[in-house]
Amino acid sequence: MPAFSPANGNLNPHISVDCVIFGFDFEELKVLLIERGLPDGQEAGSSQPVLMLPGDLIYDNENLDQSAMRVLKALTSLENIFLEQFSAFGEPSRVRKEEDIAWLRSMRADPDARVITVGYYSLVRLDKFKPAPAYYARSADWYPVSEVQGLAFDHDQILDNALARLKYKARVEPIGFELLPQKFTLGNLQKLYEAILGSTLDKRNFRRKILSRGILIELDEKQQGVPHKPAKLYQFNSAQYDKLKGNSFDFLL
Amino acid sequence: MPAFSPANGNLNPHISVDCVIFGFDFEELKVLLIERGLPDGQEAGSSQPVLMLPGDLIYDNENLDQSAMRVLKALTSLENIFLEQFSAFGEPSRVRKEEDIAWLRSMRADPDARVITVGYYSLVRLDKFKPAPAYYARSADWYPVSEVQGLAFDHDQILDNALARLKYKARVEPIGFELLPQKFTLGNLQKLYEAILGSTLDKRNFRRKILSRGILIELDEKQQGVPHKPAKLYQFNSAQYDKLKGNSFDFLL
DNA sequence: CAAGTTAGTGTCATAATGACACTAATGCAA
DNA sequence: TTGCATTAGTGTCATTATGACACTAACTTG
Numbered sequence: 112m113p114a115f116s117p118a119n120g121n122l123n124p125h126i127s128v129d130c131v132i133f134g135f136d137f138e139e140l141k142v143l144l145i146e147r148g149l150p151d152g153q154e155a156g157s158s159q160p161v162l163m164l165p166g167d168l169i170y171d172n173e174n175l176d177q178s179a180m181r182v183l184k185a186l187t188s189l190e191n192i193f194l195e196q197f198s199a200f201g202e203p204s205r206v207r208k209e210e211d212i213a214w215l216r217s218m219r220a221d222p223d224a225r226v227i228t229v230g231y232y233s234l235v236r237l238d239k240f241k242p243a244p245a246y247y248a249r250s251a252d253w254y255p256v257s258e259v260q261g262l263a264f265d266h267d268q269i270l271d272n273a274l275a276r277l278k279y280k281a282r283v284e285p286i287g288f289e290l291l292p293q294k295f296t297l298g299n300l301q302k303l304y305e306a307i308l309g310s311t312l313d314k315r316n317f318r319r320k321i322l323s324r325g326i327l328i329e330l331d332e333k334q335q336g337v338p339h340k341p342a343k344l345y346q347f348n349s350a351q352y353d354k355l356k357g358n359s360f361d362f363l364l
Numbered sequence: 365m366p367a368f369s370p371a372n373g374n375l376n377p378h379i380s381v382d383c384v385i386f387g388f389d390f391e392e393l394k395v396l397l398i399e400r401g402l403p404d405g406q407e408a409g410s411s412q413p414v415l416m417l418p419g420d421l422i423y424d425n426e427n428l429d430q431s432a433m434r435v436l437k438a439l440t441s442l443e444n445i446f447l448e449q450f451s452a453f454g455e456p457s458r459v460r461k462e463e464d465i466a467w468l469r470s471m472r473a474d475p476d477a478r479v480i481t482v483g484y485y486s487l488v489r490l491d492k493f494k495p496a497p498a499y500y501a502r503s504a505d506w507y508p509v510s511e512v513q514g515l516a517f518d519h520d521q522i523l524d525n526a527l528a529r530l531k532y533k534a535r536v537e538p539i540g541f542e543l544l545p546q547k548f549t550l551g552n553l554q555k556l557y558e559a560i561l562g563s564t565l566d567k568r569n570f571r572r573k574i575l576s577r578g579i580l581i582e583l584d585e586k587q588q589g590v591p592h593k594p595a596k597l598y599q600f601n602s603a604q605y606d607k608l609k610g611n612s613f614d615f616l617l
Numbered sequence: 618c619a620a621g622t623t624a625g626t627g628t629c630a631t632a633a634t635g636a637c638a639c640t641a642a643t644g645c646a647a
Numbered sequence: 648t649t650g651c652a653t654t655a656g657t658g659t660c661a662t663t664a665t666g667a668c669a670c671t672a673a674c675t676t677g
Contacts, residue, residue, distance in 0.1 A: 123378060123478060125376060125378040125379060126378060126379065126454070126480055169454070171456065171478040172456055173456065174454050174455045174456060175452060175453075175454035175480065178454075196451060196452065198449060199428060199449065199452040199482045200428075201379070201422070201427050201428035201431075201482070202427045203424065203425055203426065203427060225376060225424040227379055227428065227482075229452045229454070229480075283536050296654095296655085297655085297656090298654070298655070313635070313636075313637085314655090314656085315635095315636095315637085315656085315657075315658080316634075316635060316636085318656085318657090319633090319634090320633090320634090323633085334643095334655095336643095336644085337643070337644075337653090337654080338643060338644035338645065338652080338653065338654090339642070339643055339644075339652080339653040339654040339655075340641055340642035340643055340653080340654060340655045340656080341642070341643065341654090341655080342654075342655055342656085343655085343656090549623095549624085550624085550625090551623070551624070566666070566667075566668085567624090567625085568625085568626075568627080568666095568667095568668085569665075569666060569667085571625085571626090572664090572665090573664085573665090576664085587623095587624095587674095589674095589675085590622090590623080590674070590675075591621075591622065591623090591674065591675035591676065592621080592622040592623040592624075592673070592674055592675070593622080593623055593624045593625080593672060593673035593674050594623090594624080594673070594674065595623075595624055595625085596624085596625090
């Protein structure tokens, strides 16, 4: 299927998808944003750079998941990413800022249509996916979540919402291995949890707990070239993880 | 705001909301369904009764939450219910059955438009809300969740999805007090959990756990007129409950 | 008054939690 | 080469949470 004009598909002017892609660089949580431009290198006189989540209208012959994947790829070249829907956003005032309206006028056949958008999020390994801008994206890059603000439309709110969902999940079930390289240290993993939760954790208790789940495989290998005691490397035991998913919740029985 | 034609609002032919309202009758979990008819008592020759979730297109000047509340009220007369969005559904093949297509043709200005729908769910006290059908609903009633099947469009799937969400939440945090009357017994509460989770729980352990949370207030009152030892009545301590919500999750620290 | 029904209660062995501080191994700079 | 900075790695203990388990109490109805 070609990326831009699926056979028999018409753009639906009322429904879009937006993707919140989280990555982790061993220090802090990042999110993939694009700088908004126009397709085909048409550039309106150099306006202020505006950042936004990768997103666009859907086609009438794709489902929402497919749309999200297509749009993400079209704008950032990322593909083969597991996207999870988290919420729909439909405030009539989603499009309010002058510059957003102007941009829509130069982009859309029906720029004043009321649009609701469906939010998708994902966790990926920062080192594994190299975003490359295309279509209307002038750039596609990782930004520290903590510093992001002033995104186009209601994207600040969509991002907040995705982050809240991520935190909730991180507290309730083991999560986030998608954000680390295949081999990682317990220190990496702890930092990741601390970045997601926004709080620090006790090292010994963290290790005890995570190891007791049996979702890690200890490798016969250590870090190299680090200016401190090298740590053991671990791998993620995905079979065990899938087993746990169904019953690692704690509230009742 | 009038219920049917908000000032300046046009129906958006591409976006609808559907409501999954759960109720509990002390025995099993029920869901509120309507029997599909036509507005204003126009009735096509008596076709097979078709059940569906209450839902309809949104207006362009309401947000999604408002739409869901409006539509629910318009079809079932229920109002002042806290609805929570849980997912959007957008398969291009959502409308596929002949009878669904025929019904849309008699109902909608643009019956062939591709529609995505946003699902909302809620838990209510069965005894507190008496559904009354209106608009295109021929009836509005409670049905045992376990027996529901063959709903219109993709509503079976939407219901399954809402139920899965409900189960997940019930395992992760205390939930469901909205389904019980203000004064209830621990037996009622346990039955409710068993109905939601679809499994039985140990009475003593259940009591210990639920009481230890401090979210119940023991009343100076007992059941009356029951053909067995009357149980103490409890009330729900909502202040304590709200406090817990933020930190009763168990996975890490 | 007997039968049926749900309420209500305690113990024990095991597992999970949270608080807490020191030594080990490495790279780098002086 | 030494020492400094940095992160890895480890165990205990007191407290709390868990899960398994069986009997008596109180009421209504027939």
